Amino acid sequence: MDTFLGLEALVLARVQFAFTVAFHFIFPAISIGLASYLAVLNGMYLWTKDEAYLRLWRYWVKIFAIAFAMGVVSGIVMSYQFGTNWSVFSDLTGPVLGPLMAYEVLTAFFLEAGFLGIMLFGRGRVGPTLHMIATAMVAVGTAVSATWILSVNSWMQTPQGFTMNEVGQFVPESWWDVIFNPSFPYRLAHTLTAAYLTTAFIVGGVAAWHLLRGRVANLGVQTMFSMAMWMIAVTAPLQIVIGHEHGLNTLEHQPVKIMAMEGHFESHEDGVPLVLFGWPDQDAGEMHYTIEVPRVGGLILDQGWNGSMAGLDTVAAEDEPPVGIVFFAFRIMVGIGMLMLGIGIWGLIARFTGRLYDSRWLHRAALVMGPSGLVAVIAGWFTTEVGRQPWVVYGQLRTADALSPVGAEAVGASLIAFVVIYFLVFGAGVFYILRLMNHPPEPGETGLRDEAGPVRVAGLNPHQQVQETGGPRPHGGEN
Template identity: 70%
Template sequence: METTFLGLDALMLARIQFAFTVAFHFIFPAFTIGLASFLAVLNGWYLWSKDEAYLHLFNFWLKIFAITFAMGVVSGIVMSYQFGTNWSVFSDRTGPVLGPLMAYEVLTAFFLEAGFLGIMLFGRGKVGNGLHMVATLMVAVGTAISATWILSVNSWMHTPAGFSVNDAGQFVPEDWWAVIFNPSFPYRLIHTLTAAYLTTAFIVGGVGAWHLLRGRWQNKSVRKMFSMAMWMAAIVAPLQIVFGHEQGLNTYEYQPTKVLAMEGHFETHENGIPLYLFGIPNQEEGRLDYAVGIPKIGGPILGKGWNASMDGLDTVPEAEQPPVAMVFWSFRIMVGIGFLMMGVGLWSLWVRWKGRLYEDRWLHRAALVMGPSGLVAVIAGWITTEVGRQPYVVYGEMLTAEASSPLDAGAVGASLLAFIVIYFAVFGAGVGYLFKLMGKTPERAPYEEDIDYGPLRASGIVPGVQQEAPKGGNDRQPAE
């Protein structure tokens, strides 16, 4: 007899547990992938320019990187155990393909990061500047390589290729190049890495904006922090929208049902495909209630003509449809945040051109609010991708219901509750400490006499008031 826990069976509880742990885990590498590269840039600029503002920024973000990296490692290790406990059938059947890829990730990426992390963290002054720079670059490269292997594994589950199935039902590799470079991998790799860089840019920009709003505009490190983040937002956010569109076209080619759920196309369209901006998915009735859309523009967006036709979800058996509402809304959250990011980036270009990048308090408020937006967007993106793949765990080849371990619902439910309590207690404390570190002012470089404070005073930011110097700061306050 099948048991339940709080009305949920073991399969649903296992899915919720994995979703919770992977979402909790991914917010850390989504930040550290970009932050490692940011640290490499800061260190390189410091060595080239000898400007201590870059060194102060490097030291400021290095502490944050170390803690975030550690939390990502711990949460990743815990997550991996679920493959053996809750998803043993999946592990057994896909192990010959996915096992070696995960081993390569450890051998090439994790060892690279771990091997050079200590030099990066503690080596300045103990090894030469050249070796310290190499170590910083290797950590950055390691994070990117790690993402590459993980995305190859995940992409194969979406667009499986280069395999056969043996008599025991196991997926056996036949062509490793086809396995690794499966059809969706290049698109998902560039989209995910770009998302990580944008996530870091907006966190850095949000922290810089917070310090600017606190009146710390005379701190050169704060100004550079905010300026570099806004450059990244202005350049990369538009590119990310293009990369996302290309991934969407690839998804439509290989997983059309997912795209139908993302766009809310329950019905078949014979003469032009609308682009639905809003609506309430009604999967039971097979329609999008209160739909608001633009007629026929969906065709060109999907690479078709204005009068193109498209089969809807009404042509897909109900058992093969994903939960449409979750996919529909998570996709809109991701896309909406992407356009907001681009808007902030373009806004920053305008005020930079006007010479008011460090004065425009409304931009600073917007950047502060958008600080965690990248984390929200990447989680929404993963929900779109993973929930949209259902009911398959290996698309078209293996159902999620076939992949779970034969466990009692009570056991899975108890472990899920334990995960929730422990994660929020341990990682909540870690995130709280990160906020504390972010709230500290970067150590100030010597006071720059060439700064024109006139426009800042004229803007009414802190007229005639000396700013509070941070502890350990070494620059004097502007004279009245």
């Protein structure tokens, strides 16, 4: 059997795709949320003329530009794998998924590309109305892009609206049914809310960092932290509700995934327990060291106090997903969600008691939770994608049957190259983003390019900037 380091081509191809998607998923999660945040900041500045909002817009637009660029680059690299490692999948699903991906390019990508330059470099060069429209269109474009991508992914999870031709290809019969498949609304709402919540925690974490360093008097830092805490307080409980509804939809259309998520190796006839923790043993078909609450799982899954639920003992072994990965990834996601809810409540208490900007323990918690949204979205992605296995199109096309006829050595070599290059290139990008976050939004904050002069060196105080004449550079401002 053809192997590389003891691993078959199928395993290596799945690991490679998981690695590149996990890396890619981080940046759209940031750029979707930041695009909307920038639109809000720009609108608030035009409405109130409060310089704090303009200062924050200029501060975050640089971070958005880098995250957006890395998202585009990592997405392009990821798409090549459909031709190299998953050509059979591309051939069989192309009649359905190809047009959907083209619609994403024709709508979202063109919208973003058309207005991105005006948004990034147009302040002071075009009118404020056109600049506001451009900023809003970029925010809309990121959401539209996510909509098409999630429609593709949702169809792979809950396929409908197709027929099979004589060579085994999926042929669209109803585009309405293909696009608006059963899991699409839940998946879209859950993912977009996750992006906004992720951004809120990043913004809140950066503000908390500066508050802990004694920059309480900085109005930009105060505004940043206040807006983040409001967003967390609203979206954290909303995300829990959306996630619950998404889970019920998954139970209806992908019950085996729920069995793995909940750790139910055995069927339950009289009340379904809630398994809080345990150690899945898939070979033995049981959970070890289980901590569970009797019957509560049935209430959460709308099965009732005395409800019943089938377990993995009713599923053929070849149709089971890797239970351990799904079980723990789901608990990481839910656990972080509960912590997010706690931060939201804590922030409201601090706000209404007048301690939002001097509660150092809240600031420490917000700083620690800053990257939590990124961890949660990756854990959620692992839950839904690994939980779909062994199917690439659920119930229709197995992952093993979608693989290209490639050798394990070729896939393994490219995987190693991806790991090395990604950590070098994207590691440098992340390092630069952290450098930008390390300095607070100053009164003289400029965007990617100062409207009044040459390019500003990001991260330095405006008084440290030197013009070509050698004199001190004036603060950037609205012309």
